[in-house]
Amino acid sequence: MKKIQYNHKLEYFSSGLWERYFGGMSFCVFDIETLGLSPAFCPVVLAGVMTVGSSGDCLLTQYFAETPEEEKELLLTLADYLNRFDLIVTYNGRHFDVPFIKKRAAACGLSEFSVKPYNLDLYLVIKGHSPFRQILTSLSQSSIEEYMGLSVGRLDEISGKESVELYYKYLKCTDPAFKSELMEKILLHNHDDLVQLYRILPIIKQTDLHSAMSALGFPVKGQDGWPNMSVQKINLSSRALTVSGILPESSCDYTPYSCFSSGFDFWSWDISKDGSFELTLPTEKRKGSSFVNLRALQVETDGLKLLGGYVNGFLILSESNKRNPLEINMLTRELLFKFMAETPFL
Secondary structure, three states: OEEEEEEEEOOOOOOHHHHHHHOOOOEEEEEEEEOOOOOOOOOEEEEEEEEEOOOOEEEEEEEEOOOHHHHHHHHHHHHHHHOOOOEEEEOOHHHHHHHHHHHHHHHOOOOOOOOOOEEEEHHHHHHHOOOHHHHOOOOOHHHHHHHOOOHHHOOOOOOHHHHHHHHHHHHHOOOHHHHHHHHHHHHHHHHHHHHHHHHOHHHHHHOOHHHHHHHHOEEEOOOOOOOOEEEEEEEEOOOEEEEEEEOOOOOOOOOOOOOOOOOHHHOEEEEOOOOEEEEEEEOEEEOOEEEEEHHHHOOOOHHHHOOOOEEOOEEEEEEOOEEOHHHHHHHHHHHHHHHHHHOOOO
16 A cells, blocks of 8 residues: 655635634544445555644645455554544535445444544535535535635546546556546546646535534533533434434443533433533423523533624524524533533543
């Protein structure tokens, strides 16, 4: 297996929206190349990971399998690297890249294989929480690049299908110079996908990211000895707010936690042995609005006071039966922070 690295300088993206959900978290951009669309039969032959520093300095790392038999080594090395981050940014990575490498790992006999970071899938954010589905004829990454005027940033001229064809030619090639040329074309396609994926990241400012995070879940940075938590589902009924998620970085054997400290009398919390958790918080409802008493919960933080749904110690979670995703998300995060601060990690 070859490991190839490049150093680049890109314009660093930062915004209040990004900082609200991902501030202080380490992240990378991730993409794979496979020999087909079926993980049952098609190996992963190339994986790319790019990190971006606050100065705009980028390190782009590619793992290239010189033969399909090197896939197992590639997957092991890849997982070790990805699991160093809090967050990975992908495009359709929840439905393709991450499930694909997990299934390929199983096919290679890697029973302990896991990808732990939260997966920010820009495709799902754009598809379900922006107007672009009605504006653009396609939501492919290249279409978003074109919409943002970034198409000129690409140097590669091949498709994913052509990349597969070039790899098979690479395997059969006996001319060292031509073989190297084929590899460079394959690498360039993956390279440009990674660079362009980071460059389209500002598209989140044109989406309803609060709604997206409420629907798709979001990461919460671990504190006070606790590992990161990944919120996966938030449900608001007429009587309760229920949050479920997982502690993906933990392999500890958990005993269910009981909440007896101040502020916890109002809600219940359970962690299972597999690291999954569920938080249930009773809510009040009047005249079509659901709300919680922050003072009673003892989570009346400065951050929550600045939200539009904050009124005299209460936080409105829905109005006229329409959810307020920002308020729900920030309350969820503050409750998890409170739990971690006041509950010893076992």
